Amino acid sequence: MCSIMNKFRVFLCCGGDVEAISPEATRQQARHKKSQVASPHTGYDAPDHPSASTESTSQNQNRALSLKPNANTLNFMLLGTAGSGKSTIFKQFDRMFLAELFTNGRAASIILIKEFVRACFTRFTRLLPESADFDSEEIQTLAYDLQDTDKSRDFFDNLDDAKIDQLAELWIVIKNSPGIAICQQESDFFFLEKLQDCLKIDYIPTEEDYLRCRVETMYTERRKYDNVSVGKQTWTLTLTDVRGNKDDRRSWFATFDDVDYFIYVASLADYNLPMEEDTRKNRLSDSLETFGDVMECLKTLANFSRKGVIVLLNKEDSFKEKISKDALENHFQKFHPNKPNDVLESKMFIKNMFVQTARKKGIDPKDVDFKFTSAIDKKFGEKIIHSLIKNTVTQIIKG
Numbered sequence: 494m495c496s497i498m499n500k501f502r503v504f505l506c507c508g509g510d511v512e513a514i515s516p517e518a519t520r521q522q523a524r525h526k527k528s529q530v531a532s533p534h535t536g537y538d539a540p541d542h543p544s545a546s547t548e549s550t551s552q553n554q555n556r557a558l559s560l561k562p563n564a565n566t567l568n569f570m571l572l573g574t575a576g577s578g579k580s581t582i583f584k585q586f587d588r589m590f591l592a593e594l595f596t597n598g599r600a601a602s603i604i605l606i607k608e609f610v611r612a613c614f615t616r617f618t619r620l621l622p623e624s625a626d627f628d629s630e631e632i633q634t635l636a637y638d639l640q641d642t643d644k645s646r647d648f649f650d651n652l653d654d655a656k657i658d659q660l661a662e663l664w665i666v667i668k669n670s671p672g673i674a675i676c677q678q679e680s681d682f683f684f685l686e687k688l689q690d691c692l693k694i695d696y697i698p699t700e701e702d703y704l705r706c707r708v709e710t711m712y713t714e715r716r717k718y719d720n721v722s723v724g725k726q727t728w729t730l731t732l733t734d735v736r737g738n739k740d741d742r743r744s745w746f747a748t749f750d751d752v753d754y755f756i757y758v759a760s761l762a763d764y765n766l767p768m769e770e771d772t773r774k775n776r777l778s779d780s781l782e783t784f785g786d787v788m789e790c791l792k793t794l795a796n797f798s799r800k801g802v803i804v805l806l807n808k809e810d811s812f813k814e815k816i817s818k819d820a821l822e823n824h825f826q827k828f829h830p831n832k833p834n835d836v837l838e839s840k841m842f843i844k845n846m847f848v849q850t851a852r853k854k855g856i857d858p859k860d861v862d863f864k865f866t867s868a869i870d871k872k873f874g875e876k877i878i879h880s881l882i883k884n885t886v887t888q889i890i891k892g
């Protein structure tokens with residue numbers, strides 16, 4: 494019993510007393526709860542032993558959060574523009590506190606990944622230049638057919654080994670074509686590079702595959718995690734995930750009053766991408782503006798002093814890879830680094846833009862926590878979620 498408890502107990506070194514957060518109780522409860530994703534069950538790989546040297550969130554926030562007396566519920570809300578990584582973080586919460594749901598989601602993602610690969614082919618074949626170098630007429634015809642959504646669906650519905658090999662050949666043509674690499678989004682290359690595995694009939698998605706699988710959120714989703722032990726107390730967490738598309742952002746603000754902690758997710762890797770909703774606009778600039786709108790709204794709340802805000806500067810892994818090929822200074826003219834293509838200088842410049850945005854909106858940046866993250870990281874739960882919850886509870890108790 495003792496060893497089981499230790500397995501799931503994370504000791505966080507965030508300053509002050511060392512406290513334990515145990516998702517074990519939540520897991521037990523989850524086993525009895527009906528899962529919200531109906532799909533076949535596969536064996537769940539228990540997470541690694543949480544490390545004793547987990548990274549703490551910085552202690553920027555100098556405000557004490559205080560909830561209603563005797564409250565034991567914490568409401569978190571994910572905000573951020575489309576594709577920034579909110580739902581990936583939602584999955585990471587599931588992984589920690591509703592493991593069975595995570596496992597079911599992973600199993601169900603087989604079909605989503607296949608559709609994702611199909612959509613990538615349709616998008617990329619439409620971008621292929623006239624000069625694309627095809628090895629055969631067969632592959633050229635395939636490239637032409639896949640541009641059409643219906644034809645590509647038909648092709649993917651009737652896959653066999655020969656067709657998968659043709660796709661692999663076409664993928665080589667696509668990735669060697671000029672201009673394609675620059676407009677990729679995180680998971681495109683990841684899945685296309687291994688399409689011969691993930692289109693096979695016996696494919697089982699790994700945890701990373703599930704975290705990398707992109708499904709645009711269409712409606713606000715809310716999840717409740719019961720019996721999350723923090724220190725000696727048990728808490729109920731709720732987590733709200735919203736749609737980041739420009740058209741839906743107005744709806745976010747309606748429920749701000751009930752939220753205790755806002756998690757604003759911004760993708761560092763957006764610095765060189767146009768928005769899908771408006772291709773003339775840079776995604777990172779849009780995220781900064783949206784963050785400004787959120788700050789402005791928060792400032793007007795009567796109970797703002799009781800709320801926490803963290804900005805997760807996400808996709809650090811992808812950002813590091815991209816910066817060496819396409820410098821931030823190419824896209825943000827005000828950025829004059831000492832060293833070209835420098836990752837640290839670049840990410841600090843982006844962080845500073847968020848800090849300045851908060852300040853401009855009348856929010857003291859000390860009241861906002863900032864953290865560089867990679868939401869697909871296996872240890873995201875242990876590194877970020879645990880310390881976020883622990884810090885929140887600590888502040889509430891102090892308050």
Ligand SMILES: Nc1nc2c(ncn2[C@@H]2O[C@H](COP(=O)(O)OP(=O)(O)OP(=O)(O)O)[C@@H](O)[C@H]2O)c(=O)[nH]1
Binds near residue numbers: 578680704738869
């Ligand atoms: N490489 C990398 N990919 C990430 C990271 N975080 C998220 N992604 C990927 O980015 C894509 C978009 O992530 P989502 O979580 O669906 O984005 P979202 O914010 O929920 O977007 P909407 O639902 O449209 O509002 C997915 O393919 C994720 O796997 C990260 O830290 N690194």
Ligand SMILES: [Mg+2]
Binds near residue numbers: 581735736
């Ligand atoms: Mg989403």
